[in-house]
Amino acid sequence: MAFTATLGDKQVRCGEDQPVLDAFLRAGVWMPNSCNQGTCGTCKLRVVNGEVDHRDSPVDTLTESERAAGLALACQARLRSNAVVEGTGGAVGRTTYALRELTGTVLEIEDMARDTRRLRLGLPEPLAFSPGQYVELTVPGTEVRRQYSLANTADEDEVLELHVRLVPGGAATEKWIFGGVAVGDRVRITGPLGDFCLSPEDESGGEPMVLIGGGTGLAPLIGLVRTALARAPEREVLLYHGVRGAADLYDLEVLTGLEEAHPGFSFVPVLSHESQREGAFCRTGFPTDSFLADVASARGWSGWLCGPPAMVEAGVKAFKRRRMAPRMIHREKFTPNDV
Numbered sequence: 001m002a003f004t005a006t007l008g009d010k011q012v013r014c015g016e017d018q019p020v021l022d023a024f025l026r027a028g029v030w031m032p033n034s035c036n037q038g039t040c041g042t043c044k045l046r047v048v049n050g051e052v053d054h055r056d057s058p059v060d061t062l063t064e065s066e067r068a069a070g071l072a073l074a075c076q077a078r079l080r081s082n083a084v085v086e087g088t089g090g091a092v093g094r095t096t097y098a099l100r101e102l103t104g105t106v107l108e109i110e111d112m113a114r115d116t117r118r119l120r121l122g123l124p125e126p127l128a129f130s131p132g133q134y135v136e137l138t139v140p141g142t143e144v145r146r147q148y149s150l151a152n153t154a155d156e157d158e159v160l161e162l163h164v165r166l167v168p169g170g171a172a173t174e175k176w177i178f179g180g181v182a183v184g185d186r187v188r189i190t191g192p193l194g195d196f197c198l199s200p201e202d203e204s205g206g207e208p209m210v211l212i213g214g215g216t217g218l219a220p221l222i223g224l225v226r227t228a229l230a231r232a233p234e235r236e237v238l239l240y241h242g243v244r245g246a247a248d249l250y251d252l253e254v255l256t257g258l259e260e261a262h263p264g265f266s267f268v269p270v271l272s273h274e275s276q277r278e279g280a281f282c283r284t285g286f287p288t289d290s291f292l293a294d295v296a297s298a299r300g301w302s303g304w305l306c307g308p309p310a311m312v313e314a315g316v317k318a319f320k321r322r323r324m325a326p327r328m329i330h331r332e333k334f335t336p337n338d339v
């Protein structure tokens, strides 16, 4: 049985077991979303009338009093009647790239750094997305679904590039991407997802940006940096890549090439578990400390954080200490859920 969900002047059909968020995104109607797992709270909406089943919405993310006040997590809630909903954040309901399901083909597998692989997936037709968004893969032969950020710019829409870090024992990584994966494998891809992407103002604006990535959290930042510099080649852009050791660094040629082409762009690799080698260009310590040492004021800047939760939280604090407006701070937390 299907119901109708109404948001402003948009109406979508919502299957009995279909999350409300999924129904809106497939219809090309924007709704903020990040984790799609009920943990971040980004997709919270208000059910003005109608009934929803909250399913597995964690009480940490959606409290009892919020439920009583009519709030719901769009990525978890299923409709139990026709419903009218409204967003709790900005830009809800604008037209966006529709969520789609495609079958991709593994074109290339590359060991790019320690326990880190680059996967290139060919698509049967272009997938429209915003740089910084992610896709969900279904591991072939299973129902295991895992999320990976796109390292692409928007015009690279027929071959998706993912950076994947090995998770010991992981059903998607150890058992497939670092196990039996082969060129030619077919894989179900759902996307685009997430709101870690440039707004139209960000894209055309020339304000400075600082981006901090931990490990393979670099992937979406590469797409964002290349997009921002293509739109405003003189823009001041600072990119920090935090890793444990030099063996974890990757795409140095791409990033140093961007530095040569764009005088306003700086790339700073930071090693947390190795000391500085003689003549090496890496910093040591944590990338957020490097940012604090380099930038006296980030007022008017935008900030972008992608990596482990502790790094993201440290980055938010560092950006606020340097007077960045909270609405200019964008974050994407990686949780190693591949078990």
Ligand code: FES
Pocket: 032, 033, 034, 035, 036, 037, 038, 039, 040, 041, 042, 043, 044, 061, 073, 074, 075, 076
């Ligand atoms: S809680 Fe729904 S997108 Fe994160």
